[in-house]
Amino acid sequence: MSIGPSSILPHTSIDSGAVYHALPPAAVDDDFDSELELTFDDSATDLFVVDHVVDSRIRWIYFMLGCAILLPWNVLITATSFFLSRLVGSPLRATFASYLTTTSTVFNVFALAHATATSKQSSPSQRVFWSAASVTFIIVLLFFSTFGYYQPSTFFFFAMLCSISLAICVSYLSTAAYAGASLFGAPYMQSMISGQAAIAVVVSVIQVITSALSVWNSTPEAIAAFISNDGVGDGTAEQDSARAFFGISALFMISTCMAYAWMARLPAYKATVGILEQNAKLEGTSGNVDETGRLVFRDQASIEERNQILRVFKANIIYEFALAYVFVITLAIFPVITITIQPTNPHTHPLLFTAIHFLMFNLGDFFGRYICSFPSVITWSAARILAFSIVRTLFIPIFLLCNTVQGPSRGLPVINSDFVYMLLVGALGLSSGYVSTLCMLGASSLEHNPRLRQRREDVPIASTVAGFCLIVGLAIGGFGSFGVRAIICQCDPFVN
Template sequence: MDIRTSAMGSDVGGGVPRITTEVEHDDSDGDQSIMEMSHPQDMRGDARIRWVYFMLGAATLLSWNAMINANPFFISRLLGSPLRTSFSSYLSSVFTASNVVTLAHAIMTSKHSSPSRRAFWSTALTSAIVTILFLTTFLHHSPAPFFYFIMISAFCLSGCASYLSNSVFAGAALFGAPYMQSMMSGQAAVAVAVSSVQVIGTAISVWGTTPLALAISATNPDGKAEEKSARIFFGISALYMIATLLAYRWLASLQVYTTIMGALENNLKPRVVSDEAGERQPLLPAVLPSTVEGNQIFRVFQTNFIYNFAVGFVFTVTLAVYPAITVTIKPTNMNTHPLLFTAVHFLLFSSGDLLGRHMCSFPQLIIWSARRVLALSLLRTLFIPAFLLCNVELSLHVTPFISSDLVYMLLLCALGVSNGYVSTLCMLGAPSLEHNRRLKGRQEDVDVASTVAAFCLIVGLAVGGFASFGVRAVICNCNPFTS
């Protein structure tokens, strides 16, 4: 009995591809579509599909990068509001808290919902919200309504990112390792791309600014440069999300996509005929259970507690200072525009994070010992007092201990490199049957270990976002780290 899937129309106005399954008994050509699907040209050489997964991977993290890179614009619109000083902490907390809740729901309901529909609507809603944010750069509202609008936007964007991520991971896992690698590359590259666009847009908006104008804007900011920069940034981001939506619709119309995803859409067993199974074998188990037992999740969480805690703590430390605290650090060189300084700081962190992830592609740089990885994670706590020694914008006017912009940028780059490197070590080690003896060779625990570690990563982001309030309190009340 052979299984064939095909796209049979669409839901709601033709927007969402609907996958149905046909069961036939014709053995003469029943494997033809499967054989074509598993041809090397489709599974390894079809750069078009890999590029779509690259775009989808980037789209899963575009929302977060869009919101944090637009911090200067948001803050400029809150001038005179008591919410201005703690805005970055509120933004990080709302976004990451929403991420935790919605991702948990996405995981629990993943077997009862269509990944294709989730991916389509998540991408469409993200495109719409980013477009609305672009339009806000032309409007001016009072600080309080604007604050709540941004918080609602962050909550919705985070939810869309969670459902999109859950769907895209599932699809890439079924397609195989090359497509999973493309998606992961997209996730790592989006932050660099977004930051680069922000730096270019900022450079254009402040081009020709004189030192006298800098001094005036420092005491009486008008927000025009931030507005122009955000307008360019949100405009390009909206166009990218629309392009991703169109690319996904094209992907969903392919026979190879409907064949592969039919296994996940209908809980069917995927059939991959291959003479190079190691390269093209689906990454998810052949039989997809309708539910994952709660006791299995708890057991795997306990088994991999060191990895899970380590990856969560990595992002707790990072979010405690970045971007809530780092955006308040100003250049000590008076000839440097603060807005450009902030934009470059996002780019440096993102580039460092990408470099840290790339370091794990070299086997000699991978650390498999869970305890050593945990030690590296805990050592990153030192970044918190280190950044408080820099030129943080304070209510108490004191001389910063670290007065060099170069030293600050190097410190920021180190934060990014260690963030990418240590977190990737955790994500590699947690589900590894070969190197993680705690799993005791249980193949059925591999996907659960990966999912639990990813969830702990999100929890770490949320905890770090709330921790930034405490770090900010130290700055405002009794900064003991400056002299």
């Protein structure tokens, strides 16, 4: 992907390892955060100033876009209890979580592949806006679904259709948003990544509050009856909690669409991401060439684009495999397996326990991404990052030893502490956020990734391909959750 030097000034590096792309001086105002670095040129024996300008307004909007990218997924998984309450009596209820994660990620893979292949033929600003608007519409539909009751099979297919639609929309949203953020530089990429984790924490906090209010006066007898009845109640608590998620999420998405529409008109945005808009227009216009010449030109451009994607994929294969494997392990466990683990304290309601476990994971994920803002904890070694990713495989046997996941016929579990279990869930999220962020930053860093060979035009492709590998990992992990659950059921017939 060609990036004109007139639109973005050459990048420079700072001690943090982040790469900053300086914006045109005319765009600087009081809302900017600026850093000045004094550099001594030995050859010219002159002192000159390099201005690293970071537009805090654009960073915050990319933070909101990061939230918007993972908001649909987090809303779906944290509303799992609501979906299950509407599937009582259906044989699909036991495997609903696996179907939800698997279908979502599989369609995400195909949509992301198409979005990546056609990224040059479409305007990134239009893709971001219309994808975000479509996500908003689907979440509104989910919000209204909490006001009615349907046949379990009908509701199952409705939930699957919403999940698939959200996955497709998010695919186009993420490719366009990541391409723009990568052109601005590492601070904006970090903002998007942090936003993805932050929205999960916000949604989980809402879930914990609503769950706590709904089960506040539950007696130990009522909790025991709820557990013995396979977690089936009247569904009121789950419904109220989901209604709050969906409603607040829809309002946030509307705000994000409005903020992005405003940002797309800023001179700084046009100067930085405008080259992608120009390329899209060139791809879509015929110019003065005839039809045959245009087809030949497009075919050649398409071949060059595919070769570029393949070259970047091969160069970053270690980062990409490590990133995919992070989410293979995470999705094989969370939330399909973790949601089956019940509290050992008879005074803790399972709904509140589940809500807190989502919050612990999302807090860990957020801090795992956030600490990558500190240079002292960042490693750029691809081999070391791959080792971190592979070591996370140990989480699978560890969680199979927790609480009641072993079932009543297995006796006392090895890990029989709610506190220890929550620490493990937090560690799962922390490692997931930390390692995945290292992969994303390393894959697209011109300064710290020698495999890119200082090809600045490869930066958007590197981030997009890495995002695609992330989704592939989610899809494989979703399928793997069926296998992990089968292991549990084989070990203990009491586990559904």
